[in-house]
Amino acid sequence: MAILELEHLNFHYRTLRGAVRAVDDISFEVEKGHTLAIVGESGCGKTSTAAAILRLLPKNVARYDGIVRLDGKNVMELSDEEFRKTVRWQGISMVFQGAMNALNPTARVGKQVAEPLQIHFDAEKEEAMARASESLRSVGLPEYVERSYPHELSGGMKQRVVIAMALILRPGLVILDEPTSALDVMTQTNIINLLKRLKKEEELSYIFITHDLALASELADEVGIMYAGQIREIGPSEYVYPSPKHPYTKALLKSVPILRSSESPISIPGVPPDLIESPFACRFHPRCSVSFEECGWSAQEFADILERLRASGEDGGVRWGEAEVEDDLTLVLKPEDGMDPVTYRKALEEAFHEQEESTRAFKAVTKVEVRDGGVAVTLHEATTPYMIGEAHRAACLLLRKGGEKDG
Amino acid sequence: MGEPLVSLTGLTKWFEIGGGMFRRPLHVRAVDDVSLVIQRGETLALVGESGSGKTTLGRTILRLLEPTDGEIQFAGKIVTHLKDKDLKWLRRKAQMIPQDPYSSLNPTYPVNKALEEPLVIHGLGNRQERWERILTALDSVHLTPPEFFAHKYPHMLSGGQRQRVVVARAMILDPEFIVADEPVSMLDASVKVSILRILKEIQENLGVGFLHITHDLATAHHFAERIGIMYAGKLVEMGPHESLLTEPLHPYTQALIEAIPDPDPENRFRERPALPGEPPSLVNPPAGCRFHPRCPIAREGLCDVEEPLLRELRPGHFVACHLAE
Amino acid sequence: MAAPPALGIVATLKDAFRTVPGIVGGGMLVALLAMVVIVPIYAPFDVVSTWGDVSAWVDNPRLAGPEWSDIFVPGTLPRTITIQPEDFRKTKVVSETFGITTIVLRSTFDFSADYFPGELTFRLFTTFKDITPLVSVQLERPDGETVELLRTTPENQAPTANSYPFSQTITVPETLRNIRAWATSNFNATDVAFPKPEVTLFAEGGEDMLDPHRARLMRGEYGIRVIAVAFDSEDNIDGRFLVFGRVFGLAGTDHLRRDLLTGILWGAPVALAFGTVAALIVILTQTVFGAISGWYGGRTDEAVQRASDFFLIIPILPILILISIFYRPSIWAILFVVVAFSLVGGTSKVIRSIVLQVKQEQYVESATSYGASKIRILFKHIFPRVMPYTFALIALAVPAYIFLEASLAFLGLGDPVLPTWGSLLGTAYNNNAMFNGFWWWIALPSAGIIFATVAFALLGYSFDKVLNPRLREQ
């Protein structure tokens, strides 16, 4: 049974430049006792997803809606007060990114661990301290740690303290946001081992947030791959790792340097997207090595690509003229040095065709026609990808039945 | 092989801390008696846990820090205690690529100004020549078209692009040696590899020698010819990358390799062997082998008494462990 | 503390002027600056020599409120009515008999305000040969009564005026005597201890007309007549009659009849100049010392830090007071002292800590590694980073120095010549403006200080908003 189900969860921030769509229509579920790893690059919205689940909202929320079901019950319907009392920390707790460095330097560790108990249950001090010490013991910390101040502890110990804090109310689900990324390999391994043990002994479910695919495989029963605020592939680890479906997942797996293999890692071209003005349709299309005409090319994007080709002198037989964007899908190219538009049209058409493997935007060209002394280029209309598949699903247009193109 | 590019003999750097009027200062033995050579056109990766002295070693080699003891030779010349004004040629021949692309560029300088500064300082070329060199440098780090990037400010660039600018700045003086201190640790997975590739190209095409500091053994494996392992200020093992990974001789290296996961869904079913404890204090390091308190095979009466020396057990493969053979 | 933001000065300014406090503060500052520029152009005025010169202001009412005080009372307060020599000349009649010349000047004015006038003054300009003429000044009232205010033999030759402030009963006792006699005999008025000429003369005839508290105002056309008996045909007289109002201009007047608007407007450049120059010099020097201290470290740092501590505990206001008591320094001398005692201090400590953070940034070490000298790094990399903070600190320091100058001036220790907001307040205080209800004298200069202070404080706040990442959220 699923302990947590998200359906169409949205969480956007309001900023001066526009809405940051950090969590954009995310749906997934976490089975009881299972771990879902959410993997994605920096800024893709992992922490925001966690914040949305725990309803930890900043002031500048632009949109927050969807369904969050905990043990079958939609907790989005609860009032803030009810949510705080019944869900946060008891139902779902969280180990925050960088929390080990956010411990209060002036309070003893035991007291800090006991605090959630006192806040949520008005527990007696004695009882809270007893629970705290039990919790600290369960993460493998010696007794003296209770009376220590954070600065007296090593990084690994502090991280254990933070985990103890998350466990003190015995929640069914713990969200771990990059719990080891600031730690050394050896310490990281010790913490991961601890998490594995806790998972088995306490039947805990985890949402494990990380940017490291190798590390994710240490805990994940299911993996979700996030890109630009959206889950793009999700499924059992046994399927996702050996046979990823989404081109991004494939590329990401190939970009990881692997210790026990001599196969060279391959980088993903381009830069991670902006969550305010993300690319249209499939947000990965500008970086995708198998993208095709439907993936979301816009006239502006096309014009920018031509502009860069022009500036770098890669004209491939034609001089790319100045491009003028007419609408979302049409742009007009002006031939340079008084070239005859008809000849120019022909040259362009050939160049688009010849170079479509290296510059995949050229695949989107559907029409090249002479117009007003220039050449109008019309692009193919885009289709927004949707999740395809059952247990293991991904959002790529190439996965449509019979829609295989380019292999 | 001719004369080595960089050669360290017993290099030691201690930091003084906590000295006061009535207190004797303590010493952080950040780098202790390290000897190694780096050839022209090769990459030596230096791997170790946080605080093991990697950065300190790199900065000392570049003479950004004054060594406490030992000797540094650069292209045959001894630079160990040269004064700032005598170091100008080294500042041209040896460069550094720092870890954090967000703080290694002056936010108030556009890219071209950042790249021009080293040229101005060393009085190289006129305006036009400098501009051309800037474009070439940007081109060599694949920031194309270079004119497009030359006028951008750091905040307009992504982390990966910034780091390319930093690499271009290090390259602009045609250096012979570069210390890259965790050059990709702050970057996104998808762009890491592209930076590492650029560094590799520079090394191979231009014959630049690299000291690549990293805590990621997998990166070292793919992008360095040789790997050195540091533990608590000491170089404990050094050798060609395949040999070091397939046949690690030091128990610490062995544990390190064990601790690193590869992406494999089977991982979750078993615990990974890992050393208990933490690296020792550098102020008061353990006697004998600094690793002995955590070493699974340490031998009493030997490891905790006598300091192991670096021995060449395989061709080019050195280890500092009494029990390795 | 978070790392200093990655912004240059231009970017910081741009961002700052996009925030609400930036816009408001900037607007206020622009208004102030516009005033500083426009005032000398449209109202040229030798403030330095005139402000302290009492004779320059004699035609203004004394301690008059601003004209817009009307809004606080029912009816209208009287404005000053001036009958100029030209007005008198229009009706001038000269007749000569037996070697005696009789000159008659007469003019009328309409008094329609709802309150008694403030004061009455007549200025007589006489030209005579050997013997002083005999002059009589009379007031004609709308009820047909005529009161002789004065019969006199003026001593001063024109252009020096013979001034007769009728309301100052000690200077011109005869007037009050005449009025008393007239009122008691013609209207049976009850005498009181301290009648006021300007009340009784403008009061309805009756029993209460001598009592300033009970007299009732009589509106209508009044006339002033001057009759001179001269003894040479060349002799001549001219007159100026002033029925002082109780309100004047936009800001009223002080006890020396000076136009406070002039004081306030001319106080603005003084305050701004003092505030900005002091803030600029002090903050910039402290920035330089702070940056050197943080960047070079070691002994230099130690020296600058100790000096800062020393300067920080020096009480600058008492020192300035001491100096002022002995020397009455000009405003520029005060400025010099302020700067001399603030070469290092709080700002150098703040800047030092920012530099210590910037020093940690890797581009600084990179610069060393490609050969930049320490001094080059200081100028090319460190200063540009701290300058935005310096700007903010300057903006925030300006009000402090405006206040400092005002406090000194208030204590009477400021510049002896120039009007400044502080000295206006000081004189107001010394003349018990508060108890006597001369509210404008206090409120308006204070408003100037507050306006300038708030403008700079808002600007400083807007810089802070841009520079301080915690405030910058959103």
Ligand SMILES: Nc1ncnc2c1ncn2[C@@H]1O[C@H](COP(=O)(O)OP(=O)(O)OP(=O)(O)O)[C@@H](O)[C@H]1O
């Ligand atoms: N309070 C906020 N206001 C505006 N934008 C925000 C806020 N918090 C986060 N963002 C933006 O939302 C996006 C997603 O942020 P988030 O922290 O969820 O990413 P992440 O995947 O956790 O990244 P990382 O791996 O760096 O932790 C980013 O572009 C970030 O800049």
Ligand SMILES: Nc1ncnc2c1ncn2[C@@H]1O[C@H](COP(=O)(O)OP(=O)(O)OP(=O)(O)O)[C@@H](O)[C@H]1O
């Ligand atoms: N300027 C300094 N003064 C005193 N101690 C220092 C100084 N710089 C470094 N150290 C100490 O020297 C030791 C080695 O530091 P170093 O930065 O070289 O480690 P590292 O291997 O680069 O670690 P990391 O992986 O965290 O970068 C640490 O214990 C550090 O605290």
Ligand code: SF4
């Ligand atoms: S010498 Fe002993 S302690 Fe040191 S590494 Fe070898 S085995 Fe371990």
Ligand SMILES: [Mg+2]
């Ligand atoms: Mg995050």
Ligand SMILES: [Mg+2]
């Ligand atoms: Mg380091």
